[in-house]
Amino acid sequence: MNALTDEQIGGVLGLLKFDANGLVTVVVQDFASGSVLMVAHANREAMRHTLETGRAHYWSRSRKKLWLKGETSGHTQQVRELRIDCDGDCVLLKVEQVGGACHEGYRSCFYRVERDGAIVIAEEKAFDPGKVY
Amino acid sequence: MNALTDEQIGGVLGLLKFDANGLVTVVVQDFASGSVLMVAHANREAMRHTLETGRAHYWSRSRKKLWLKGETSGHTQQVRELRIDCDGDCVLLKVEQVGGACHEGYRSCFYRVERDGAIVIAEEKAFDPGKVY
Numbered sequence: 001m002n003a004l005t006d007e008q009i010g011g012v013l014g015l016l017k018f019d020a021n022g023l024v025t026v027v028v029q030d031f032a033s034g035s036v037l038m039v040a041h042a043n044r045e046a047m048r049h050t051l052e053t054g055r056a057h058y059w060s061r062s063r064k065k066l067w068l069k070g071e072t073s074g075h076t077q078q079v080r081e082l083r084i085d086c087d088g089d090c091v092l093l094k095v096e097q098v099g100g101a102c103h104e105g106y107r108s109c110f111y112r113v114e115r116d117g118a119i120v121i122a123e124e125k126a127f128d129p130g131k132v133y
Numbered sequence: 134m135n136a137l138t139d140e141q142i143g144g145v146l147g148l149l150k151f152d153a154n155g156l157v158t159v160v161v162q163d164f165a166s167g168s169v170l171m172v173a174h175a176n177r178e179a180m181r182h183t184l185e186t187g188r189a190h191y192w193s194r195s196r197k198k199l200w201l202k203g204e205t206s207g208h209t210q211q212v213r214e215l216r217i218d219c220d221g222d223c224v225l226l227k228v229e230q231v232g233g234a235c236h237e238g239y240r241s242c243f244y245r246v247e248r249d250g251a252i253v254i255a256e257e258k259a260f261d262p263g264k265v266y
Contacts, residue, residue, distance in 0.1 A: 001247060008250030015245075015252055027160050027169055034167030036160055039223045083243040084252060086235050090172045092243045102219050110216040110225045112148075114134060117141035119148055119217060 001054050001079045009051045013044060017088040023059060024091055028101065030108075031080040031094040037101035038109040040069075042091065054079050056093055073132040075099035100126035103133065134187050134212045142184045146177060150221040156192060157222055161234065163241075164213040164227040170234035171242040173202075175224065187212050189226055206265040208232035233259035236266060 004012065016024050023041040030037055040058040042050065046066055049057035056077035060067040070076030077095035084091055102109040105125040113122040137145065149157050156174040163170055173191040175183070179199055182190035189210035193200040203209030210228035217224055235242040238258040246255040 002250070004247075004250045011250075012247065012252060025158060025172055027172060029169060036162060036169065036225050039158055039160060039218065082247040083255075084245045085172065085242040086237050086239070086244070087242070090242070092169050104219050106219070109218040109220070109223070111219070112217045114137075114145065114215040117135070117137045117144075119145060122216075 001082060003054055004051045009048055012051060012082075012084075013047060015084055015088050016044075016047065016091070018044060019089065021061075023061075024089055026056075026058065026091045026093060028056065028077065028097075029092060029094045031096055035108050036110055037095070037097055037107070047091070050079060050093075051082075056095055069101075070098060073099065073103075075101065075127075075132070077101070099132070103129060105129040134215060136187050137184045142181055145184060145215075145217075146180060148217055148221050149177075149180065149224070151177060152222060154194075156194075157224055159189075159191065159224045159226060161189065161210065161230075162225060162227045164229055168241050169243055170228070170230055170240070180224070183212060183226075184215075189228055202234075203231060206232065206236075208234065208260075208265070210234070232265070236262060238262040 022043045026040045026042050028037045043059040046057040046059045056069045058067045075098050081094035100107040107126040111123040112119050155176045159173045159175050161170045176192040179190040179192045189202045191200045208231050214227035233240045240259040244256040245252050
């Protein structure tokens, strides 16, 4: 995704329906593999930064601050495609993920899967979280 | 996914962190293509029904009721895989989608995509919503 102009950014933001907390839900998918990597939230400012820079920004509900994904870990997300759902309250980002999306060291936050009625870990760690956080 | 026993269902539900409204976020992905189809919410009862029947159930926040996906349209979702994210507040369902997931007639709710700074419709309709709702 190329960086958007102010006018283009205004057009995209105008289609979004931010909730009572000023947030949209963001689903993040690996551009190459199609794996769902994580779910996060973005306010208007985070969406603007994403659209201006082409790098995924979110709003951290726990830390209550704008969050450039990868600012600590280096595990940035370059946005290759942006989609908006029918209601305008969810955004889908297809990204090139450096390292892993999950703070626990996995490529995807969805590393736990149901198998025969039990929830098991289905993936190898992509990095050692103790070394990057 | 096979229907789970009561004990297995209790095990899965015990890993989920329902929010202040008693909900988890559910991301729904096409099992065959990997396309993200929709984002919805589930309460404990909806998750239990999904795990018992293998068919996706949600909690409709607008109608404030349990919702078997496809109960009106016939566009049901057979769950083939269930994943839980690291925080336990998001569930990923990989489903076999009959017809389309979107009430506007598209296969996916994410039928709008950014192209050269504008948001455009990227998909053909899969069905006529006037005929199924």
